[in-house]
Amino acid sequence: MRKRRKKRKRIGISLWLALIVLPQAQAAGKKADPESYAVVAGTVFRDPGFALPNATVTLTPAPSQAAPSVKIKKQQTLANARGEFVFRIPPVSMHYTVRAAAKGYRDEEKPIDVEGEARVEVTFSLHEESK
Numbered sequence: 122m123r124k125r126r127k128k129r130k131r132i133g134i135s136l137w138l139a140l141i142v143l144p145q146a147q148a149a150g151k152k153a154d155p156e157s158y159a160v161v162a163g164t165v166f167r168d169p170g171f172a173l174p175n176a177t178v179t180l181t182p183a184p185s186q187a188a189p190s191v192k193i194k195k196q197q198t199l200a201n202a203r204g205e206f207v208f209r210i211p212p213v214s215m216h217y218t219v220r221a222a223a224k225g226y227r228d229e230e231k232p233i234d235v236e237g238e239a240r241v242e243v244t245f246s247l248h249e250e251s252k
Contacts, residue, residue: 165204166245173204176204177199178220218233
């Protein structure tokens with residue numbers, strides 16, 4: 122005598138999709154508002170006008186201008202092979218100092234003002250140090 126197994130009810134594929142896949146797809150379809158930011162970008166050159174790769178570029182907020190609601194920290198990056206650099210910063214009105222430095226060259230520093238979602242271009246031309 123054979124024992125009969127009880128038949129289990131199987132959940133259909135459509136129910137599985139409704140429970141698992143659709144909520145994930147709907148969540149992925151919602152796009153978050155992109156964060157707004159300002160950009161400070163530029164290029165570091167060396168005499169006689171060639172790009173200066175790997176120059177250290179520092180962006181420092183002016184101490185008296187610190188906005189209480191936004192914490193803005195000093196940022197540092199290296200210029201790429203074409204001497205270019207970019208900083209993304211909060212879109213608040215602020216004064217900054219941008220400094221470019223490289224071994225064997227005199228440092229150069231420039232003040233800039235950023236307001237809103239602006240793009241500010243800064244160009245440096247570093248000269249060799251006297252021997």
